[in-house]
Amino acid sequence: MKTERISARPAVSKLAMALLVGGALVAGSASSALAQAQNRIELQWWHAMTGALNERVNEIADGFNKGQDKYKVVAVNKGSYPETLTAAMAAYRAGKGPHIVQVFEVGTGTMMASRAAIKPVYELMAQNGFKFDPGSYISAVTGYYSTSDGKMLSYPFNSSTPVMYYNKDAFEKAGLDPNKPPRTWQEFEPVLRKLKASGSTCPFQSNWQTWIQLENFSTLHNVPFASKSNGFDGFDTELMFNSPLHVRHISNLAGWMKEGLMVYGGRKNEPNAKFVSGECAIHMESSAGYATFARGAKFKWGIAMLPYYSDVQGAPQNSIIGGASLWVLAKHKAEEYKGVAQFFDYLSSTENQVWWHKVTGYLPITSMAYETTKAQGFYAANPGTDTSVQQMAIKPPTANSKGLRLGNFVQIRDVMDEEMEAVWSGKKSPKEALDTAVERGNRLLRQFERDAKRS
């Protein structure tokens, strides 16, 4: 007993020594890194990108930091989109707001209403002497984040648009032409029946039902989602997604679900797993889902444009984007803003845009980036990757298809999800549910309007 205790002591002290030395080493290296960074101006970039995308974001920051020695962009992940936004708001209130914050597209209305807290991007670029030609951008992307007269308020960072992915093997098994996915919703149903007859337990599913089956559905058919150009022309907008066309579509989906032609798997991107595993044959998801499927799917698959009702005049119109943009917060020093402007300029370079578009599946924001990607033969080598761009640029956007600009949109999306789920579970008829969603959503819009008028 005694000897054991004695022999244990040196071991403990050795461990303590090792810890001390190790701690000193860590502290030493940290302080030298600090010294190096001290003459640089630090720019905080809060974002919500996780997993592989988080790594890409760090690569962007690294690339910028290595290219110059005046500024240092520090990319910090703050959790989900709402969490990142909340964190930025709380930090701003405490006087410690980040320079750049990534805000999802539904937060756009909220950001715009907080006029005093933001620094519009067009102003930032102009004040810091960067040539900023709105004409070189793809307007279907930048329009979402611009004022009605084309002034860009936030920097479109990761934009995607929904497309249709389909399992070519499953199509073959069902006796369908794997190179001829259904182009219209009318063609859709027979395809689903054939898939089911061939033994598929999940012929069709959709991610992000509100974004794809109601919002993009509206713009694709050139029907208003909300009045006042979907909210672009004023806060006194009212929702309009309970038209007969919308009811017709939701009724179709509900009928398919009842028959087992469609499966509901959740509000967000939970259904992805069932496409990757090969269980679901047709899957609607953002164009940014490309990377996930390219890595995970062990079968032949294709990408196609979203279907439309061919008897609707003007369809197909363009689809709209989702994703997020970078907002610059107010109350920072002029020299820091100079760094932010330089960083945005770096992001907009064709080289970076092309890289970002290719590795993530997000849309390029400049026409030059699209042309370059095309010239490099990327689309030819990876068929379907340009579907998203084509679908967005199919026709020049109309007042109904420029984008959506609604206040309290986070809650409105939740309301839409809730009411749609009430349809899927058979609790409400499609008409009843959409009417209720519009009515509840309008109340949220009125509340937002009251608040906006006060400020």
Added chain:
Amino acid sequence: MEKRVVFQNRFLPYLLVAPQIAITLVFFFWPASQAVVQSVLREDAFGTTSYFVGLENFQLLFEDEYYANSFKVTALFSTLVAVLGLSISLLLAVTADRLIRGTMVYKTLLIWPYAVAPAVAGALWGFVFLPGPGVFAWLLGQMGVNWNFHLNGNQAMFVIVVAATWKQISYNFLFFLAGLQAIPKSLIEAAAIDGAGPFRRFWTIVFPLLSPTLFFLIVVNVVYAFFETFGVVHSLTRGGPAKSTEILVYKVWYDGFEAQDLGGSAAQSVILMAIVIGLTVVQFRYIERKVHY
């Protein structure tokens, strides 16, 4: 002979309670007053503009049928959690009290769930009930039940009640067991000699003597169901489907943090505060009087 210790110094007692009061002021009264202030304001999300609106936030709440719904959901949820949690743990405690061998093992195992964080408990039960591959979901599927708690409100309520109750059983069990062991054996033995069977002995002797413990646990369980089940709800149902599991605290969080409606969220906090004050008064004024100590 009674010996009373009296502080001679007039200020010493104040000094001694000062830290406690300071903590209460900083961590309880100050945030509570902030909530009250916020509840009569409307602000943009960044707090750059702020307007006094009187009781508008409260008025909006009472016009919102989902707020009334949230009350109903909370009432149902906390009743189920308290009743189920208390009866199951009482049963477990009574049986544990009669055990002769292996008591330690049994007791230790029963205490484990208490160490699990609510969010983790939620995730665990989420796996069990996951529509499709979940064990329980699979069993129900075999029995022909159409199980999908992401779409069916009653099923969602069932799932959060199970998860929340499971977590609280250990705590209740410990207190019940301690209460049972404090009951003098002589009373029970005397009743047994008089010919009272186990059930009769339980209802006429054990249960009344256990009532202080029961009262304490009712208070604790209701408070638990009201305020500490956020993690369970958040990780399992996120208040859905269609707000069928949106308990009051979840709505406070959602409106404040997801919807950035700070005024509305603060108004709900103020109402919650009033409820808690009311509940406490009722419990200690009226129910406690009927309890034997």
